[in-house]
Amino acid sequence: MEKTYNNKAWFFVLPVLLLVLFSAAIPLMTVVNYSVQDTFGNNEFFWAGTGWFTEILNSDRFWAALQRNLLFSVIILALEIPLGIFIALNMPKKGLGVPVCLVLMSLPLLIPWNVVGTIWQVFGRVDIGLLGRTLAILGIDYNYVRDPLDAWVTVIVMDVWHWTSLVVLLCYAGLVSIPDAYYQAAKIDGASRWSVFRFIQLPKMKRVLLIAVLLRFMDSFMIYTEPFVVTGGGPGNSTTFLSIDLVKMAVGQFDLGPAAAMSIVYFLIILLMSWIFYTVMTSSDKDA
Amino acid sequence: MSFSWMAWTLPTTLFFVTIFALIAAMGIWEYFSPGGAPRVGILRFETTRGDRLFISLLGAAFINLAWLGLIGPNLWWALALAVVYAVGVFRFV
Numbered sequence: 001m002e003k004t005y006n007n008k009a010w011f012f013v014l015p016v017l018l019l020v021l022f023s024a025a026i027p028l029m030t031v032v033n034y035s036v037q038d039t040f041g042n043n044e045f046f047w048a049g050t051g052w053f054t055e056i057l058n059s060d061r062f063w064a065a066l067q068r069n070l071l072f073s074v075i076i077l078a079l080e081i082p083l084g085i086f087i088a089l090n091m092p093k094k095g096l097g098v099p100v101c102l103v104l105m106s107l108p109l110l111i112p113w114n115v116v117g118t119i120w121q122v123f124g125r126v127d128i129g130l131l132g133r134t135l136a137i138l139g140i141d142y143n144y145v146r147d148p149l150d151a152w153v154t155v156i157v158m159d160v161w162h163w164t165s166l167v168v169l170l171c172y173a174g175l176v177s178i179p180d181a182y183y184q185a186a187k188i189d190g191a192s193r194w195s196v197f198r199f200i201q202l203p204k205m206k207r208v209l210l211i212a213v214l215l216r217f218m219d220s221f222m223i224y225t226e227p228f229v230v231t232g233g234g235p236g237n238s239t240t241f242l243s244i245d246l247v248k249m250a251v252g253q254f255d256l257g258p259a260a261a262m263s264i265v266y267f268l269i270i271l272l273m274s275w276i277f278y279t280v281m282t283s284s285d286k287d288a
Numbered sequence: 289m290s291f292s293w294m295a296w297t298l299p300t301t302l303f304f305v306t307i308f309a310l311i312a313a314m315g316i317w318e319y320f321s322p323g324g325a326p327r328v329g330i331l332r333f334e335t336t337r338g339d340r341l342f343i344s345l346l347g348a349a350f351i352n353l354a355w356l357g358l359i360g361p362n363l364w365w366a367l368a369l370a371v372v373y374a375v376g377v378f379r380f381v
Contacts, residue, residue, distance in 0.1 A: 007319055026294070029304055033295040045295045050361050057357030268349050275346065283333035 028267075034260035041254075052261035062262060064237065065245040066269070069221055072156070072241060076220040079160050081213060084167025089201070091172055102172075105165040113162075117229025120158040124230070144231060148238035151231045155239055158226055163219065167212045174205035210281040214274060221270055242266050307345070314341055329381040340381055344374035 035052055037045040056062050091101045111119070124144050126132040135142040144154040182200045191199070224243035227233070233240035233248070240248075246266065250259035314337060318324065324336030335343070348370035355366035 007322065029300075030294045032303070033297060033300045036297060036300060037295055039295075043293065043295075045297075047297065050356055050363065053353065053356050054361060057353065265353065268346070268353070272346060272350070275342075279333060 031260045031263050034256050035264055036257075038257045048257055052257045053265070055258060056261045056265060061237075061245065062242075062265075065240055065242045068239070069223075069241045072223070073217055073220040075156055076159055076163075077213065077216055079156070080164045080167050080216055081209070083160070084164050084212065085171050085205070085209075087164070087168045088171035088175055089197070091168070093176060102169070105168050105172075108162050108165050109169075111162070113225035114229055116158065116162050117226040120154060120161075120226070121230045124154050146235055148235055151235060151239050154230060155227045158230065159220065159223070162226070163216060167216065170208040170212045171205050174208035175201060178204045206281070210278070213281070214277055217277060218270060218274060221273070310341065310345075314338060331381055335381055337378075340378050343381060344370075344377045347373050347377065 034045075036048055036050065038048045038052075039045045087105075091105075092098050108116070123129045123131045124142075126136050126143055132142060132144075141147075142150050144150040178200065182204075183196065186196050186200060222243055223241055224247065227239050227241060228244055228247075231239045233244045242262075243266075246259055246262055249255050249262065317337065324338060326334050326336045328334050351370045351373060352363055352366045355363060355369075359366075
């Protein structure tokens with residue numbers, strides 16, 4: 001039977017398109033306009049051409065921040081995705097444990113980002129923080145204000161604490177949607193625990209994992225508030241990610257032109273990476 | 289309504305008019321030939337006309353950025369390369 005197409009359905013998405021126009025397209029167009037001009041305030045602009053883009057693309061500061069950001073995202077994905085799957089697999093599927101686990105898992109997600117930053121900033125302090133003080137008593141030289149490695153570890157552990165729950169909840173939703181018949185069939189076939197995971201649970205979680213990977217990549221690549229509150233981008237520039245650098249440039253230095261050019265490059269990188277993730281994961285889904 | 293706060297310039301206006309014209313043209317194309325003409329090209333995954341436009345525009349942005357970073361500020365050759373790339377995408381992807 002031939003498929004029928006009704007283009008009138010497009011009218012139903014018109015309100016959403018208008019919302020996107022006002023909330024995303026118009027601000028983005030403004031940023032593009034800023035990126036080719038210079039301003040000293042008072043809404044006066046001077047044509048700068050592609051100069052800001054050339055400056056950004058030849059800036060060591062930009063590439064260093066980009067490398068730090070990519071490294072951060074890779075570490076976050078490598079930790080949070082397997083950990084989230086592991087916890088979801090071990091969560092109870094029925095009984096009182098289900099709501100208890102779900103509430104516990106939801107708690108970190110309900111805390112505002114700046115509060116998470118403040119919690120970890122105090123938690124890690126060597127003089128009064130539970131973590132910092134305990135490590136000092138154990139003889140471990142830990143100081144996130146002074147040591148770049150300690151700052152990185154703190155920011156990573158904080159993000160894992162804050163966001164692994166999201167991966168857990170998504171994976172758990174995928175797991176509970178698997179009908180019992182699959183497990184019964186696997187049991188009859190004498191499948192091992194690994195085989196059940198590899199051939200039943202993992203394929204069924206693929207769609208939610210795609211969402212989890214995309215969300216965690218985009219969020220970690222755009223991270224700002226938490227590291228800004230904990231380390232302020234330091235020590236030195238060791239935790240200055242792209243967004244922190246961008247805010248320093250746009251708000252701190254009021255360099256709107258370079259900041260707009262950097263925003264566009266940043267946006268294009270996120271768009272490309274998200275498209276690659278989405279395409280790879282959905283095309284392998286179709287092959288399966 | 290004044291849009292002066294958006295700091296419009298003639299080149300950026302032309303840039304956005306081109307983008308919106310391309311999207312509108314895709315809409316008209318879809319109206320007369322619905323379904324998006326899905327096919328599997330050299331990238332070995334299914335793409336529709338919309339996907340191919342997206343890949344062309346995103347690729348064009350990176351071609352221009354690479355040109356700016358590696359060669360220089362004159363973007364006419366980069367634009368020509370981007371057009372060739374887009375034709376290639378619509379033909380083979």
